[in-house]
Amino acid sequence: MVKKLIILSMMLWxxxxxxxxxxxxxxxxxxxxxxxxxxxxKARKVEKTFTIPxxxxxxxxxxxxxxxxxxxxxxxxxxxxxxxLESGDVVFRADLDYKDDERTWNYGFDISPDGSEIYSxxxxxxxxxxxxxxxxxxxxxxxxxxxLEAKPVREFPLPRRIHLLMVAKSxxxxxxxxxxxKVDVQTGKYEVAYPLRNWTQKNLSQPDALAFxxxxxxNGIFSTPIYYARTDMAENNMERYRTGLLTLDLKTExxxxxxxxxxxxxxxxxxxxxxxxxxxxxxxxxxxxxLEKPHTAKRIDLNHTYYQTDISADGxxxxxxxxxxxxxxxxxxxxxxxxxxxxxxxxxxxATVLRMIHK
Amino acid sequence: MKxxxxxxxxxxxxxxxxxxxxxxxxxxxxEAEKVTGRTLVSDNCSGCHMEAEDGTFxxxxxxxxxxxxxxxxxxxxxxxxxxxxEPQDRRALVKYLADTQGLAPSETAAHRDILERKHNVIEQGxxxxxxxxxxxxxxxxxxxxxxxDKAEWQNLVHMHLGQWASIEYQMLARERDWRAxxxxxxxxxxxxxxxxxxxxxxxxxxxxxxxxxxxxYMVGHVxxxxxxxxxxxxxxxxxxxxxxxxxxxFTDDNTGAEGINLTGMGKSIVHTGYEWRGTATLNDxxxxxxxxxxxxxxxxxxxxxxxxxxxxxxxxxxxxxxPENNGIMSIVPxxxxxxxxTEIVISGLNLSGDISIPGAEVTVKxxxxxxxxxxxxxxxxxxxxxxxxxxxxSAPLAIYLQVDYLKVTPEYGISRVGGGGGxxxxxxxxxxxxxxxxxxxxxxxxxxxxxxxxxxVIWQVDxxxxxxxxxxxxxxxxxxxxxxxxxxxxxxxxPERKYGTNNAGxxxxxxxxxxxxxxxxxxAHLIATVQRWNNPPIM
Numbered sequence: 001m002v003k004k005l006i007i008l009s010m011m012l013w014x015x016x017x018x019x020x021x022x023x024x025x026x027x028x029x030x031x032x033x034x035x036x037x038x039x040x041x042k043a044r045k046v047e048k049t050f051t052i053p054x055x056x057x058x059x060x061x062x063x064x065x066x067x068x069x070x071x072x073x074x075x076x077x078x079x080x081x082x083x084x085l086e087s088g089d090v091v092f093r094a095d096l097d098y099k100d101d102e103r104t105w106n107y108g109f110d111i112s113p114d115g116s117e118i119y120s121x122x123x124x125x126x127x128x129x130x131x132x133x134x135x136x137x138x139x140x141x142x143x144x145x146x147x148l149e150a151k152p153v154r155e156f157p158l159p160r161r162i163h164l165l166m167v168a169k170s171x172x173x174x175x176x177x178x179x180x181x182k183v184d185v186q187t188g189k190y191e192v193a194y195p196l197r198n199w200t201q202k203n204l205s206q207p208d209a210l211a212f213x214x215x216x217x218x219n220g221i222f223s224t225p226i227y228y229a230r231t232d233m234a235e236n237n238m239e240r241y242r243t244g245l246l247t248l249d250l251k252t253e254x255x256x257x258x259x260x261x262x263x264x265x266x267x268x269x270x271x272x273x274x275x276x277x278x279x280x281x282x283x284x285x286x287x288x289x290x291l292e293k294p295h296t297a298k299r300i301d302l303n304h305t306y307y308q309t310d311i312s313a314d315g316x317x318x319x320x321x322x323x324x325x326x327x328x329x330x331x332x333x334x335x336x337x338x339x340x341x342x343x344x345x346x347x348x349x350x351a352t353v354l355r356m357i358h359k
Numbered sequence: 360m361k362x363x364x365x366x367x368x369x370x371x372x373x374x375x376x377x378x379x380x381x382x383x384x385x386x387x388x389x390e391a392e393k394v395t396g397r398t399l400v401s402d403n404c405s406g407c408h409m410e411a412e413d414g415t416f417x418x419x420x421x422x423x424x425x426x427x428x429x430x431x432x433x434x435x436x437x438x439x440x441x442x443x444x445e446p447q448d449r450r451a452l453v454k455y456l457a458d459t460q461g462l463a464p465s466e467t468a469a470h471r472d473i474l475e476r477k478h479n480v481i482e483q484g485x486x487x488x489x490x491x492x493x494x495x496x497x498x499x500x501x502x503x504x505x506x507x508d509k510a511e512w513q514n515l516v517h518m519h520l521g522q523w524a525s526i527e528y529q530m531l532a533r534e535r536d537w538r539a540x541x542x543x544x545x546x547x548x549x550x551x552x553x554x555x556x557x558x559x560x561x562x563x564x565x566x567x568x569x570x571x572x573x574x575x576y577m578v579g580h581v582x583x584x585x586x587x588x589x590x591x592x593x594x595x596x597x598x599x600x601x602x603x604x605x606x607x608x609f610t611d612d613n614t615g616a617e618g619i620n621l622t623g624m625g626k627s628i629v630h631t632g633y634e635w636r637g638t639a640t641l642n643d644x645x646x647x648x649x650x651x652x653x654x655x656x657x658x659x660x661x662x663x664x665x666x667x668x669x670x671x672x673x674x675x676x677x678x679x680x681x682p683e684n685n686g687i688m689s690i691v692p693x694x695x696x697x698x699x700x701t702e703i704v705i706s707g708l709n710l711s712g713d714i715s716i717p718g719a720e721v722t723v724k725x726x727x728x729x730x731x732x733x734x735x736x737x738x739x740x741x742x743x744x745x746x747x748x749x750x751x752x753s754a755p756l757a758i759y760l761q762v763d764y765l766k767v768t769p770e771y772g773i774s775r776v777g778g779g780g781g782x783x784x785x786x787x788x789x790x791x792x793x794x795x796x797x798x799x800x801x802x803x804x805x806x807x808x809x810x811x812x813x814x815x816v817i818w819q820v821d822x823x824x825x826x827x828x829x830x831x832x833x834x835x836x837x838x839x840x841x842x843x844x845x846x847x848x849x850x851x852x853x854p855e856r857k858y859g860t861n862n863a864g865x866x867x868x869x870x871x872x873x874x875x876x877x878x879x880x881x882x883a884h885l886i887a888t889v890q891r892w893n894n895p896p897i898m
């Protein structure tokens with residue numbers, strides 16, 4: 001029995017390795033009002049363009065674990081639409097205003113490791129004839145086989161102001177907001193897994209981080225730039241204003257905070273190299289961050305603002321996208337611009353996320 | 360007891376009599392307007408806002424707003440809730456609601472700059488917590504120009520939470536529990552500061568709201584151009600509406616030269632008994648007036664500005680031409696350099712009598728009862744505060760030896776990129792350089808410094824900070840004219856610029872004044888920023 005398990009796990013491991021090395025890598029992005037693109041990233045080519053019915057602005061994208069379906073958050077946070085990445089067929093749809101008298105926004109969703117459930121953080125407002133009533137947010141759980149008018153199968157209250165959900169390999173749900181919460185998706189019980197609002201870091205002010213970017217596809221680790229001040233340093237010392245990377249390993253479920261630079265610089269997103277020795281962060285600039293020192297090893301100016309940072313599975317290429325209609329590609333060692341992909345007819349990517357898949 | 364009864368009955372009787380004999384006070388809002396107004400609310404709003412047995416309509420009857428506030432409210436009903444209403448009904452509703460549920464003059468006084476669409480206003484004295492909570496997307500005036508109790512402030516917070524998904528996530532909100540704070544302490548505070556029922560409003564409803572027709576004299580200042588004097592003739596057109604005719608003359612306050620004449624006709628309406636709103640076409644350009652009448656109805660102040668460029672306009676004082684209104688309204692310039700013959704224009708109403716400046720020789724060059732032009736010469740070496748006297752009235756004037764320093768106003772200006780094929784025009788920023796003397800104490804920046812008025816200067820712009828220099832803001836953000844008007848560059852991303860950014864910039868505006876052998880300079884800060892995509896009546 002034990003032996004069997006080992007063999008099985010070796011097989012799985014081998015398969016996983018195989019799938020990375022032989023399968024082709026694709027990037028999935030969206031654009032306003034209703035487009036979803038499959039990009040052959042190494043070929044620098046848009047391979048497929050899908051139209052999402054009844055959509056205004058794709059933002060979050062979550063890929064099913066088998067890489068076959070993209071669940072796209074659109075309609076200004078009010079719909080989740082599942083698109084088959086081969087055929088473009090709509091295989092799932094949850095329009096969150098499913099309760100007649102409610103207007104509901106989705107501020108993040110993710111999928112269970114077995115692909116059967118979607119966890120959505122919903123903020124409802126009850127609409128009366130002559131007034132609104134803002135309600136408490138909740139976790140809504142949808143079955144991915146719920147069809148085109150999917151309704152939640154479970155609902156649990158959650159704290160306000162959560163902005164990003166991620167599911168760990170174990171199936172535990174993590175939610176980033178005032179604090180980082182760990183949520184039991186069966187019972188709705190949650191606990192603070194990593195305090196932010198009331199963190200206990202010595203001599204550090206309350207941190208600020210508003211992360212929307214899932215950049216863990218090729219490295220298994222969530223990361224985001226996070227800002228705080230050193231309360232033990234003089235007010236006029238610009239080094240007082242610190243930037244760190246907050247990370248959550250989605251396998252070990254360990255958090256880490258890596259302080260890497262002083263002086264304010266706007267960075268929207270970050271991604272770790274699969275070797276986890278370097279990281280990249282972007283907004284107007286692209287930074288290469290040495291995580292061992294830790295310090296900013298290199299900084300270049302980007303051609304324009306980009307929101308999300310991502311990386312190829314082999315760690316050779318860094319991608320920046322969002323805001324306009326191009327994905328810019330940089331060499332991960334020296335940050336040399338080595339390519340780009342322009343979306344056809346230059347649509348507005350806005351705040352769409354980038355996802356990496358292999359097939 | 361025996362005596363008291365008859366006395367009491369007599370007292371009661373006379374009290375009753377006097378109530379009867381006194382002509383029933385005419386209500387400011389006619390019965391007809393009330394009936395039409397209620398019908399309009401009932402026809403247009405009662406589908407969603409239920410009428411209660413006491414005749415109130417849910418939500419609507421429990422809030423007071425300015426005319427602009429009501430108009431924006433109806434606009435939201437149309438855009439967000441699908442209300443369909445004819446333009447003339449919308450105007451009539453605004454009038455009815457502003458007349459019956461408006462703000463008293465004293466309740467709007469602190470926030471007129473915003474109502475008047477003044478540019479570059481930095482709101483002063485706002486409670487910092489209310490500013491962080493409620494004045495980061497719009498002005499604080501938008502909040503402070505409404506009256507309602509706590510429960511209605513809470514309803515407004517719920518509307519915000521249900522309308523803007525990101526309201527709790529933005530900077531200045533996300534570090535706190537915005538919703539709990541807004542529904543709790545903030546609503547509580549606003550309900551106390553700005554409650555529905557106030558004596559100011561009850562008193563104003565009882566006061567007599569005056570008819571505005573008659574002839575008015577106006578003075579005003581156009582930054583960077585000069586001063587204006589002129590007349591406005593007002594004819595009543597019924598239902599609070601008026602027809603207007605204008606005739607204005609501009610004087611360059613540096614040279615005293617009479618400049619252009621602006622003439623034309625317009626239409627106005629008065630809301631809430633004192634909120635004067637007008638449109639006019641002057642020399643073929645469309646203008647708007649947002650003025651307020653004094654409680655006695657005999658004076659008005661406010662702004663007259665170009666309809667398409669609200670930033671381009673003047674602040675006006677207008678007096679009704681009646682015998683009680685007599686005296687000096689403005690003096691241009693209000694400073695006289697010792698030893699130099701200077702032309703001074705005195706504007707006012709019903710001016711008569713001797714004209715003199717103690718310590719200076721005065722020659723009258725032109726005189727009417729509203730405009731007097733003199734040439735004045737103060738003795739060489741004279742200095743200090745003086746006054747100009749016309750008959751029984753006088754106004755302060757400064758006699759000075761030299762300009763000691765300059766100030767640029769506004770100290771902090773904003774321009775906005777525009778044009779470039781886009782729908783939004785550029786918004787220029789106008790600067791002026793004002794001269795000062797140190798005053799008797801010989802020190803700069805003290806209370807006794809004397810304002811010498813606008814000076815002719817040379818204008819320049821430069822990068823405000825090292826970051827601006829690195830981005831070469833001065834090269835891309837725009838240019839300044841010889842009148843101190845900063846004209847911003849076109850809108851849209853500029854591929855020539857680093858990060859392909861737009862033509863925004865962080866600049867300083869520098870004025871230099873050559874005074875014989877000395878050159879004085881002064882600076883202001885200019886933020887050349889991006890367009891505003893919507894320009895609501897109350898920013």
